[in-house]
Amino acid sequence: MAAYIPYGAYWSTPFARWQGSLSHLHSMEFLAHTAKKELAARNLDLDLFDFAALGITMIQHHSFYGLPWVTAMMGAEHLPGPTINQVCATGARLVATGMGEIAAGNSEVSLLMSGDKTSNAAQVYYPAPHAPGGAGVTENVMFDNFMDDPFAKCAMVDTAENVARKFGITTEEQHDVALYRHEQYQAALADDRAFQKRYMAAEFEVPDAKYRKTMKVLEGDEGIYPTAPEKMAGLKPMREGGTVTFAGQTHPADGNAAIVMTATEEKAKELSPVPGGPTIKVLSTGSGREDPAFMPAAPILAAKQALERAGLDMAQVDVIKSHNPFAVNDIAFARAFQLDWKDMNNYGSSLIWGHPQGPTGVRAIIEMIEELELRGGGIGLFQGCAAGDTGMAVIVEVR
Structure with missing residues (x-):
């Protein structure tokens, strides 16, 4: 069963590089603050919603209370729902969850939200009473998990190296992708950020931690460094004998994003803040899991399932967006489907604007919808990998 997204009933904050202008904010409180303002700006009353889901991957103080706390802070105390974590695939999983609730007849209008931050990650102590002396284990929730998959026994960058070897991908190819993705992102900034303003505030007011005053105004994403071929050429691979440099991977970030979903096309038209806007139909989702330590190749399996x-088939897809934490992702995906990687990720991707985890896929899907609208409609495919050598994909039709 398909689901629908009211055109314009979605948004994303700017993404700020970790330890930047959003690093002082509790991600769940910040999400509630943003969602309340964005819904009001679109004249979407909280009483419209009968289901909501929260995507979050980096634990926060009191995050045990999950979605019900976020909706209560928004003033939607009637609104229940789950809290979802599928790491980097959380955005796609939110879409699949919304579709599932609609298919089960449990929802007519859903609010799918994700707020995350990689700044100041939690330091956790796990008691171990049966260990020698009862000494427990400590963990930096972000760093330690990025650096050590407990099953595959490697860091995430090692999974990129494995896929690079499998597909014969060189450092030079990765740098070519990164440079081209930077150029594509510039198109989103053209004409005073005309593309980004379709879903992001022109001037985003960053609140203080108590939401009493504005600390700063962001005009777009923060912390994206300019680059050049000469600068990239001087970088060494992170692994001895490897291919992946810092230029060929994304950066951690903070931010949030959300999408409204409806059970019917009629309801989507009614709730769209843009009268006469296009119809957005979610056709399918897919997921896949690769061999251990081959994470960047998992979206290939997910996309095949979604298609x-x-x-x-892939020939019918007009727009492809990816969560590409490594440039390797896009090269491997393009080779698997005999595509030109230059035809993917117009207007930007997570390789450039960063990766706050849960919201990353949500923003990419929003950008995909807007690109399809600009081209007069068509089929869009979003795909991305996630920790645990998994991947997810989402296919939408805009007409």
């Missing part, structure tokens, strides 16, 4: 479920 099969939608009854489509």
Whole structure:
């Protein structure tokens, strides 16, 4: 069963590089603050919603209370729902969850939200009473997990190196991708950020931690460094004998994003803040899991499944967006489907604007919808990898 997204009933904050202008904010409080303002700006009353889901991957103080706390802070105390973590695939999983609730007849209008931050990650102590002396284990929730998959026994960058070897991907190719993705992102900044303003505030007011005053105004993403071929050429691979440099991977970030979903096309038209806007139909989702330590290749499996479920083949897809934490992701995906990687990720991708985890896929799906609208409609495929050598994909039709 398909679901629908009211055109314009979605948004993203700017993404700020970790330890930047959003690092002082509790991600769940910040999400509630943003969602309340953005819904009001679109004249979407909280009483419209009968289901909501929260995507969060980096634990926060009191995050045990999950979605019900976020909706209560928004003033939607009637609104229940789950808290979801599928690491980097959380955005796609939110879409799949919304579709599932609609298919089960449990929801007519859903609010799918994700707020995350990689700044100041939690330091956790796990008691171990049966260990020698009862000494427990400590963990930096972000750093330690990025650096050590407990099953594959490697860091995430090692999974990129494995895929690079499998597909014969060189450092030079990765740098070519990174440079081209920077150029594509510039198109989103053209004409005073005309593309980004379709879903992001022109001037985003950053609140203080108590939400009493504005500390700063962001005009777009923060912390994206300019680059050049000469600068990249001087970088050494992170692993001895490897290919992946710092230029060929994304940076941690903070931010939030959300999408409204409806059970019917009629309801989507009614709730769209843009009268006469296009119809956005979610056709399918897919997921896949690769061999251990081959994470960047997992979206290939997820995309194949999503295409099969939608009854489509890749030749029918007009726009492809990816969560590409490594440039390796896009090269491997393009080779698997005999595509040109230059035809993917117009207007930007997470390789450039950063990766706050949960919201990353949500923003990419929003940008995909807007690109399809600009081209007059068509089929869009979002795909991305996630920790644990998994991947997810989402296919939408805009007409």
